[in-house]
Amino acid sequence: GAVVSQHPSRVICKSGTSVKIECRSLDFQATTMFWYRQFPKQSLMLMATSNEGSKATYEQGVEKDKFLINHASLTLSTLTVTSAHPEDSSFYICSARVTSGEKYNEQFFGPGTRLTVL
Amino acid sequence: QKEVEQNSGPLSVPEGAIASLNCTYSDRGSQSFFWYRQYSGKSPELIMFIYSNGDKEDGRFTAQLNKASQYVSLLIRDSQPSDSATYLCAVRIWNQGGKLIFGQGTELSVKP
Numbered sequence: 136g137a138v139v140s141q142h143p144s145r146v147i148c149k150s151g152t153s154v155k156i157e158c159r160s161l162d163f164q165a166t167t168m169f170w171y172r173q174f175p176k177q178s179l180m181l182m183a184t185s186n187e188g189s190k191a192t193y194e195q196g197v198e199k200d201k202f203l204i205n206h207a208s209l210t211l212s213t214l215t216v217t218s219a220h221p222e223d224s225s226f227y228i229c230s231a232r233v234t235s236g237e238k239y240n241e242q243f244f245g246p247g248t249r250l251t252v253l
Numbered sequence: 254q255k256e257v258e259q260n261s262g263p264l265s266v267p268e269g270a271i272a273s274l275n276c277t278y279s280d281r282g283s284q285s286f287f288w289y290r291q292y293s294g295k296s297p298e299l300i301m302f303i304y305s306n307g308d309k310e311d312g313r314f315t316a317q318l319n320k321a322s323q324y325v326s327l328l329i330r331d332s333q334p335s336d337s338a339t340y341l342c343a344v345r346i347w348n349q350g351g352k353l354i355f356g357q358g359t360e361l362s363v364k365p
Contacts, residue, residue, distance in 0.1 A: 167351070169352060169353070177357070178341065178355045178356060178357040178358050179297070179341070179355045180330055180355075181352055181353070181354070181355075184350055192350060194313055228296045228297075230353075232351070240285065240345075241299060241302065242287070242299070242345075243299060244289075244296040244297050244298070245296060246295070246296050246297075247295070247296040
C-alpha cells in the first residue's frame with residue numbers, strides 16, 4: 136500500500152513551452168502532497184505544499200506563476216512548469232502524506248520526472 | 254546554519270560491517286524524523302521513521318534519536334553492496350505545515 140505514481144517519467148521539451156507533471160496517490164487519499172526538485176548531486180529542495188481544494192503554499196524563492204500547482208482531488212496533484220527554460224531542467228519528485236490508516240503520517244515519494252529543456 | 258545537516262561522505266565500509274549515518278537538526282520543534290534511501294536516478298524510499306527518544310529497530314536497520322542533543326542516526330548492520338546509496342535524513346516540523354526538510358544526504362559505499 137501507499138503507492139505514488141508520476142507521469143511522465145521523462146520529458147524533453149523546447150525552451151518556452153509548458154510542461155505538466157501529474158502525481159497520483161494510487162491506493163490512498165492524500166489531502167497534502169509536496170513537490171520537490173533535485174539537481175544532480177544535491178538534496179531534495181521543497182518547492183511547494185499542495186493542499187486539496189486550496190491554494191498551494193510555495194517555498195521562499197519559488198515563483199508561483201512559473202510553477203503552477205493544482206490539487207483538485209484527493210488523489211491527484213499537478214505541477215505545470217510554464218515557459219520552461221534550460222535552467223528548469225531537473226528531477227521533479229512529488230510526495231504524498233498518508234492521513235489515515237496504518238501508515239498514518241508517513242510520506243511516500245513518486246518515481247520522479249526528469250525534465251530536460253533544450 | 255542549515256536546518257538538517259549530514260556528512261556528505263562518501264562513507265565507505267566493507268561488506269558485513271556496521272554503517273553509521275548521522276544527522277543533526279536545528280529546530281527544537283521538530284517532532285518526527287525519517288530516513289530515506291535514494292539510489293542514483295531514483296526517488297527516495299522510506300526506510301524507517303522515529304518519533305521518540307531512544308532506539309527503534311527494523312531488521313538490519315536501527316534508528317537512534319536524542320532530542321536533547323538534536324541528533325538522529327541510522328545504523329545498518331551486516332552491510333551489503335546493495336545498501337550502497339545516498340541516505341537522506343528528513344525532519345518534519347509541524348509548525349511549518351508538517352513539511353519534511355531534508356539533509357544533503359550521505360553517500361554510502363559498501364565494498365565487497
